[in-house]
Every structure is written in structure tokens, then in C-alpha cells.
Amino acid sequence: MSWFERLFMRRRLYGELSEEIREHIEEKVEELVARGMSRKEAAAAARHEFGNVTLIEEGSREVWQWPSIENFFMDVRYGTRMLRKNPGFTAVAVLTLALGIGANTAIFSIVNGVLLQPLPYAHSEQLVVIARTAPRFDHPVPVSGPNFLDWRARARQFQSLAGFDGRGFTVMLGKEPEHVLGAAVAFNFLSVLQVAPVLGRDFLETEEHAGNDHVALISHAFWKDRLGGDSGWLGRALTINGQAFVVVGILPADFRYVMMPRAQIFIPLNLDKTARGENFMSVIGRLKPNVGLRRAQSEMDSIARSLEKEYPTDNAEQGAIVIPMLKRVGSWIREALLIMLAAVGLVLLIACANIGNLILAQAVRRRGEIAVRSALGASAKRLARQCLTESVLLGLLGGGLGLLLGYYGLQAFRVLSPGNVPRLEEVQISRPVLLFSFAISIVASILFGLAPALRISRVNLADTLKEGSTRASSGAERGLMRQALVVTEIALSLVLLAGAGLAVRSFMKLIFTNPGYDSRNLLTFYLSPQARTAAQAEDFYRQVLERMSAIPGVNSVAMSRSIPPSGEEVDGPIITSEHPDIDPNRAPDIIYNPISPNYFRTMRLPLLAGREFSNVDVHGASPAVILNEAAARSLFPGETAVGERVKLGADNLAVWWTVVGVVADERYFGWDSDRTPTAYLPVSQILQDAMPDYDSAIILRTSSEPLTFLPGVRSSMASIDNHMALLGPESMEQRLMQTFAPHRFNMALLAAFASLALLLAAVGIYGVMAQFVAQRMHEIGIRMALGARPLDVVRLVLGQGVRLALLGLGIGTLVAAAATRLIRSLLYGISASDPVAFVSVACLLICVVLLACFVPAWRAMRVDPMVALRYE
């Protein structure tokens, strides 16, 4: 008989087998009767001698089967039937699980796409970023042109090194000037990424130098959307920053530079005139095949050491660090993403505890069925396997639905994300994500199915069958397990709640912190003039300030290097005449901001001592500086700063500046950092012929809603230079909202996950308390019959609930105290063990637990003793 025939003959075989066995037993009975036994006795004896018919039939059939697989299918069929028979239970369990798995799928897809998937370039594992290190900074910092050129010439472990400098360009498209993001890049920039233009050609080496450098590469999107996709643009000139740049190539449609995803225009980076101390650019490189990070790093170390010897003034203690590009791209977001992943992991654990709980409750109801199955010969192992199969079925259903939720979650994330997640457009539900979701579905089902499976397989048959009622004597033990699960749920929820609570507190701190200046009614934008000399630039800015302050409703206008919250770091040593012995490289981090005289008045930043800048602080006059309070305190501790002198870093700042005033602190860097020591310099003393195309921010104090002034500002600008675009015009409050957006997003995500956890925990404790009351109906009836008042009953129930909650809370607080330290980097202005956050989430949790206990307590209170006692 072939296996194929067997497969089809099986049904007949099984029928024959049953008949044969029946005949066997009958023959035995008849023989025994013939020997003089009563028929009833004979039947019992025959069955006794024969053994368990069902099991023997099953064993005989198994000979023809692949037992494990067929049992599995049988279990699946049975499980499906059970799930369909309890739609309420199934729906709650599947939905709970789907929420947990959905959240995990969405977050993991982002982690996978942003942190794990290779960058979209050939052999992207060879790509690195090389940055400068200096003892004054704890993070990698920009590089100077000459140092980059030396690196590129000397490095042997790299196929090539290329530099880039992100820039905003003003491009004339038609009559309107438009602001387009782009970068100036080394000629071999594309070849480092192993990308070639789809049309035209790459830059030539000679195009890095003056005379040849007015060429441009443009992105496919820019070419299609802004230039109409006309290939006639190759060889034609585009007006960029008021000058003609010939378009030599068009980049591939799928090309994006991950370090600057919105860059549309690339021009050659001309380093002819840059100084060794002027650090502004970034460097990328491609390692040679089979060169590891360590070998590249040790080469860069030795290059940096020899450059330090050759140029001791500019390169003292300057190192170079090689960082994989993938790691660098994700570095801003890595921590936040991993924290979110941990948070959704906790949500899933809570969901598992909840479903485990549901199954246990279900098991109480199914005790009779299980006992019967066991009596019919199902082994403990078989029952446990059946139970696990049901769990896995649930798990897969939940996983399937979760995948769907995860897909929508990812879409929602894309829409709501404040744009601080790199490569988000690359993120998708890819194969690794599917695998991940499948794996966590299985792991989750085993997690929540194991405890009930073990419990079910240990059902005490005789007791259960005899008992016959729903009141369980062995229920106490099972109740204990459910209580343990609830305590776990509450503890885990507290951990999540604590994290969310800290994030909320931190966000409140952030938005209610006084920035130091008055952020209402400020209009801000950047200008990027194309002056050829410092005098021209100064003249341009003077005109801007004059014309704009003449606009009706504009109270005052100021210029500044950057718009708070942001600033430039002083690079190089800071020396004060007062403390010449302070190691200049260990001096506090100071940022500097060149401003126009009426900056403080426009910002409404209070002057604390000395004077503001005025028209006497011009080029050639004695250099004057105004420090903020933080800078004054750190440079001249315990002394009056006004009148002291200070040298700020390298280059043109390394002269003696006399402190003429001290102003209140202004929060920079998006307020996440504490008060940053800042030095304000008169912009007219900074402008030099070396940097005529000096970008600057313009800030207008308006009398009403600042955005309504935009048209007036635009026409005023056109009257000065009609080729000049306002770059990023926004009100200060809009800018602040953008700064807060990532924080708000993180907070909202954490809060959403924590709410989910809280809801699940509430459902969990409700279930346990409801069962607690149901099991004690009888006891409560007796108590009430003996004179207990309804209030005592409520106290009994609530007391039990609160006991569980407090236990969970205690454990949760310990875990949270350790865990929240990991989210320190997301917090602003509060410690990771902020008592306000901890106490308030604990109170919230207790309230929710009480609420969840209230319904069962109320039910208990209304128990009619007569009914409860009769219910035997």
C-alpha cells in the first residue's frame, strides 16, 4: 500500500477497527455470560480487561498517521472551535494582543529602517563620517578646509574622502527668488557614495578651484518639479545666490544624501581661501575593502598627530574620529527610538499578562470540559499542548491584526512625526519587520499560554467532577496565579506611567520655562546677501534695518547671526586677562552671537549691568563684548565682569574684547540645554572681507500678529534687492513650537503607550476582582446574614484590590527607579527620579485601580444573603 492509498483508505480502516473492537468486546461478554456472569458484570469485566477503548483506538490509528502533525491539526480545529464559541473572550484577547503587537510592529519598523537597514548606497558598510574631536567638546565637531585637504591627501586606508558644507541657496526661478537647500561638496563627493548622475557628468577635480567652480549638480526631483524635467537645462546656467552656475549633471531619481535629505543643489566646495582654524565643514569617506574601523581610526589618529605637530596653533589637541555613517545618521534619534521600543515591549508584556489572566479565567469555566477530556484518556501533556495551541492561534490572530494596526501606526507616525527622524521615508513593513512581528506573536502566545497550560494540565479530576458547581475549592491556588499576573501588570504599568509622567513633566518645564526674552510678536527670517566686500555687506544690512523699521507697526528691527534657539560654538581657546592661568582648552563652552546694537531692545532681553552696543562700536573702535549672566559668572566668578577683558577662541575672535555689559540669559539650543554662556559681539566689528556673503538673521518686533507683516517686509526687501529671498520667515513662536515638536511627540507617544498600559491593567484587575467576588458570593452572603453592612463588604473587596495595587506599585516603583534613568537624555529640567512625576502617576494608578474594583465591589454590596446562601 502506498502512503497515498493509505491516506484515502484511512477512513475505512478506522471504521473497520472500531467494528473489530466492538466485536471483540461483545464476544468477550458473551463468553463471560456463558460462564454464568450477569450481563452487566460481564460488560464491566470485558471493558476492564480490554482497557481504554478510546485510547486504544487512537493508538491504533496513530500507527497510520504522523501523530504530532495530525494531533496538531486536530488541536487547531478544536482551538478554532473554542475561540469561535467564546467570541467575547476571543475578541478581547485578540484586540489586546493586536494593540501590543501593532505598537511593536510600528516602532520596530522604524528602528529597523532607521538604525538597522543599510544606507541606500552600494557597499554602504564602507561609508564613514570623519569628524574632529577637541577636548572642549564632548561631541564630534566640524573640520577646517586645509585639514580636510591634508586628510584627503594622506589617508591610505580609504578609497576616498570627500567634504561637504550644507548651505541654503537663493535660486531665481522666474522672477521670484526662492530658497533651496543644498550643499557645497568636494569634487569626488558622488564617487565616495558610488553614485553617478543619470544625465550629464560629475564634477571635475579642477572645479574645486576659483574660475571653474560655477557648476552645479541638481536632484532629480528639483529638475522634474522646478525645471520641468527639460534635459535642455544641461549646460544652461541657473542663478544661484545671484551668480550663474552651469548645470552639469542631474542626479538619479532615487538618490538622497542621507546626511542632508532635503539637499537639492550641489555645487563644488572651493577651499582656496579658507583658514586652518576655520572649522565649518563635514567629511565623509569610503573605506577600502576589508579595512576595518579600527585600522582607519588608527590611521586618522596618526594623521591628526602629525598635523598637530605641523600646525601647533590651530591643531593643538585636535583629533579625528571615524564613525560609521549608518551610526552617525541615526545618532540623533537612536536613544529616543530605543526607549520607544522598550516602552512598546512593556505594553506587549502587559497585554500578555492580561491575556494569560483571561485564559485562566476561561479555564475556570472550562474546568468541567477539561476534566471530561482528561477522564476520557487525554494525557496531561496532550491537554497542555491543546491549551498552548489555542494560545498560539490567539497569538497569530492577534499578530495578523497587529500587523495591520502596525501598518496604520507607521502611517500615523509618518504624518505626526515632527520631521526629526532621518530616513523615515525609507521605512516600511519589510520582511525583517514581518519576521519580527511573527516572532513576537509566537513568543507572546507562549508567554501568556504557558502558565494556563501548566495549570490546566494539573487539574484534579475527581475533585472537579464531584464538585460540579462553579465554586472552586482549588480556585484559591489559581486565583493566586491570576493575582500574581495582575501585580505584574500593575508594576509594569507603573514603569511606563513613570516614564510618561517624566516626559510630561519635562515638557511642561520646557514650555513654561522663561526663555529670557519676550517671544510674542517677533517675526524672524534669514538673509543670505551676495556682497563682495565687508563694506557692501554692512551697507546692505544697514539698509535692511532702516527700511524695515520704517514699516508701520514695526517697533524695532535687529540682526543677529542666528535666531534663538540656536547659536554658534566658539571654537578654540578662551582666555580671560583676569585668569590667565585657566587652561584655555578647558574653559567653559561659550557660544557667540554677532548682533546689531538694538538686538536686546528688540528681543526685550533685560540689561543687567553696563551698557548696550551703540553706533560707536564699529570696525576699528575698541572691541566690545556683552556677556550674558551665565558667561559672566563662569568667566569671572564672584566679580563684576564689566570692564574686564577676554579673548574668544581662534582667528578674528582672538583679540582682547572689553566687556561693556551683562544681559540676562537667553535659552539657546531649543532650551533643552541649561543656560548657555554666551558672548554677544557687535556685528560691525566681526564683518571682514574674508566673509562678504555673511548670512544673518533679521528679527522684527511687531505691534501685532507678526505674520501679517510679511507682505510689507517682502516689498520692503524687494526695494533693496529684488533678487533676495527671505529664508524661512516665521514667527518666533512658530520656531519655538518646532523646537518643542520632538519633545511633544516623544511625550505624546510615551503617554499613549502608558495609557494603553493603564487601560490593560485596569481590565486585568477588574477581571480578577470580578472573579474574587463571584467566588466569594457564598462567603459574602454569610457575612451579610451575620450582620455585615454593605460598607464592610465594599471594604473587603476594595481592600483586596488595593492590596494587589500597592504590591504592584511597590515593585513597579523599584523597577521604574532603575529604568527611568535610561530616559534621562529625553528629559529637560527634571531629574529621572522626579518625585512629582512618581507620586502623581502612583496616585493615578491607585485611582484607576479603585475605579476598576468599584464595579465588582458594588455588585458584592448588593448581594442578597438569601440568594447567596440558597445558591448551594
Next chain:
Amino acid sequence: MPRMKKPEQRDLFPGALEMMILRTLKRQPLHGYALAQHIKRTSNDLLQIEEGSLYPALQRLLKEELVKAQWGISSTNRRVRIYKLTSTGAKHLEHEVSRFEKMLEGITRVLAPGES
């Protein structure tokens, strides 16, 4: 509720039941009940075999094609399935018996009182 012993916990070594079935069928074709009675009787009830355990063993032998079965009428006028040894079964039995005898000989030697 009688506790069912699992096959591997039976007092017989694996394959013993099958061997006895084959040996019994070699003498004459029998149906299940008669087979059970015969084995019980000839072993003087020394072997405590649940009658039912015969059937999984018979199914195994059927599957291996060591026996074949045919419906027929028993002496007591019942419709029964009569099992008959096949030629492969006969060969298998011979092989098994000789293997068993060798094993038994070995065991007997080991158990024999002090020869050394």
C-alpha cells in the same frame, strides 16, 4: 477508572508482543479475540496484557505488511477480521526469533550462578 499503561511501560520488551502475535498466527490464522485468548492461555496468564493493546500492535504489523487481514465468519458465527501471516511476516518472525534466542542465551549466561 483503570490506569492505562503506556506501551513502553509494559512488562514486555519492545517487539515482544508483535513476535508472539506472529508466532501464534504462524500456526493458524485467527481473529483478534481468539488471538488474545490464545496468547493469554498459552502464557498461562503470566503475561499481564490488556487485550486492547493487541490492536495497535496488529495495526503496526498490517502497516509493515507482515500480516494481512480479511473479514470472515468465526466459529461462533461472528463477523470478524481474520489475521494471517504473510511470507514477509514469516521471514521476519524467523529473524526475530533467532535474534531473541541469541539475546536470551546471552542473558541466561550472565544470570547463570557462579561458573567462574
